[in-house]
Each structure stands twice: as C-alpha cells, then as structure tokens.
Amino acid sequence: MHPALQLQLLNLRSPSWQRSGAAYKSLQWEDVAAALGMGQLPPIPLALARAKFCDDRHQGKVLLVLMTEQVLKLAEQESWRCRKAVLVKLAQLACHELLSAHHCKQCGGRGITRRGLSCSPCRGKGRIPMTTAARYRFAAIDKRNWDRRWNQRYEQVYSQLCEAENQLLGHLARQLNGRNTD
C-alpha cells in the first residue's frame, strides 16, 4: 500500500471526510483509486485527488498549471491590474496550502495520536491553517499590499480550490456508496 494513500485513508476524522458518512470506515485504498476513475470528474478535482491522495508529484504540477490558468482567468474577469508573476505565485500558494503546508506535523495529518486520542495542536482536524504572514511571504507581497487587496483576492482563489476538493469528496462519496449517479 502506498504510504501517503494509507495515511490519507486513516485521516477519516477530518471534517470533510466526516460529512461523507461512516461508509469510509472499511475503505481500502484500491476502492478510492477505482472511484477516481469512475464517472466524469473535471480536471482540477481529478489532478487534486491524484496529487493529494496518491502523492503524485507530476499531478501536483498538472494541478498547478490548471490553477494558474484559473487565476489568470479570474484576474481578467475581476480586472486585477498586476504583473502575471504575482498571479502565478498566488496559484502556487493556493496549491501549496491545500496540498501540504498545513498538515499538522504532530499527527502527520491524521488528527489522532498513536494512542487514538484527539491530537491537541490541530484539535483533531489534522490541519493547521497557514498564518497571514506565511501567506504574504510565500507570495512575495508586502504586508500593506496584502492587507489592502491581495488577501481578499487570495480568498477567492483558495475558495475555488476548496470547491474543487468538495466536488472531489462528493464524487468519492457517490461512487463509494455504490450509487453511480455521477
């Protein structure tokens, strides 16, 4: 079994998994991998799934390319006037934050300790959000600029990625509950 996948399967206490119901308790990684291939999952949630659950570095790059396109489109729609490099950084930050940055180091993202107790640093969630300072440093934007306009813009970008993740979890829930209605 792929360790990263096993880790994710053990991370059943994260809020998004919990919402999907108790059916996950007996899941094997093969079930998850098979479910990804079923139905019509759009490119962003699919790349996200492979990068996140299968620890696939190439798919991480695919996700970044797709997200960069998405951010460039958003910037045009919203008439953000800035250099393209800033938008690329914003896409990188969103992918970084969703894929790796905020996994709780104490419990490895599982949300529970080895004794099966709720992990205290992350309060059982397995994730610790990035601080504002960590975000603007990553994006190479100064604090004043970040507070004034980029924080809000970043929220827009990041929420798109979260939406893709919800789409993915909804897809998995439908496929794994045996209702192939996707």
Ligand SMILES: [Zn+2]
């Ligand atoms: Zn933790």
